[in-house]
Amino acid sequence: MSDAREVVLPAVPGLGGLYGRGAAGAARLALRGGGSRRVQRPLPDVVDAVDGVRVDAAHLTAYQRLLGEPGTDALPAGYVHVLAFPVATALMVRDDFPLPLLGMVHLANRVEQRRPLVLGDVLRVRAHAEAMRPHPRGTQVDLVVEVATDAASDRADGVAWRGVSTYLAPGLRLADAVDEPAAERTAFAPPAPTGTWRLDGDTGRRYGAVSGDRNPIHLSALTARPFGFPRAIAHGMYTASRLLADVGAARGDAFVWSVEFVKPVLLPGTVAVSTRPADGGGYDLAAWHARTGKPHVLGSIHPLP
Known part of the structure; x- marks a missing residue:
């Protein structure tokens, strides 16, 4: 640019x-x-x-x-x-x-x-x-x-x-795009959790107050339903940033932090999480539905030289 x-x-x-x-x-x-x-x-x-x-x-x-x-x-x-x-x-x-x-x-x-x-x-x-x-x-x-x-x-x-x-x-x-088939995602097998989050119904409102992102889908069931959600959903960056916080100081001062948002977290809800050391350094990150095992967020942290 x-x-x-x-x-x-x-x-x-x-x-x-x-x-x-x-x-x-x-x-x-x-x-x-x-x-x-x-x-x-x-x-x-x-x-x-x-x-x-x-x-x-x-x-x-x-x-x-x-x-x-x-x-x-x-x-x-x-x-x-x-x-x-x-x-x-x-x-x-x-x-x-x-x-x-x-x-x-x-x-x-x-x-x-x-x-x-x-x-x-x-x-x-x-x-x-x-x-x-x-x-x-x-x-x-x-x-x-x-x-x-x-x-x-x-x-x-x-x-x-x-x-x-x-x-x-x-x-x-x-305008000139050729439709492409969706890539198949590797099946997610939940690892042994390293923690559990119990998220209250006001989680979206509290993160919205800090982030400024008061999108209606995050605030209440009433404001989320017109957009196709039965309840409010957590901000994706809330879940990603909380995984980062769970790793703590072990992430180091310089790193690459990558996340993929797979499925929204309905509020209130219970989320199983895993922040485990990865082969070759860094950490693998995952957050998933505690009962169904379906992933919400998948990611990684890798140190920068």
Whole structure:
């Protein structure tokens, strides 16, 4: 994205306002498409940027307490996602973004933490979209966020944290795409659990209060039912970040953290989890329905040299 136009935002935007704009944008895309379920336009060649981002200590503490992270000055990798990802969401509500924010499904997440970030760092956030491509159920796209320390204080250090969130726009096909069969997922055999989570019905509301993500599907059964869920569902990044917290300090200071979101967690619910050392280093991560054995989140942590 070296030739992309940089759009400087005055601050990290709030997700509530972005979701409102996303709903309006989905309506505009529907009108432009005239009922077509084909994606005609390319991704915008822009990078959204925010400089001078500072962490609020009380906000960091609230996140640490909710997710089970230690109360230190280090910013957990999941917290950096919470802090910075609204900048990527701002991309998805642009008039020239070809996919509607409303109805997007979070398929996977991959984070490279190249070095720790800490309370007191002044951060630079950059976000862009790339790799729009076919998916058996529609069109997928990657939203890439990079976080570095502020240019004025630590220019030479480069990007400290890089996150790639893969999203699916169900039912929308690229204009020139050839339908591909769905890849078969390896059958999941639950390992011996290393822990169990008992998630209350307000888990989505509590994570929404910390993350700013108050999507109706996470808040209550009443607000989730219009979207096809019998009850509220947990945020995918809540479950992924809690697995990361369960590994604790053993993950090290520099690592790659990858997760695939398989099946939502209905709230309230009981989730079996496993965070076990992997062959060759790092950890294998899994969270699954305690009774049926069906997976919710699968992932890994691998150390960076």
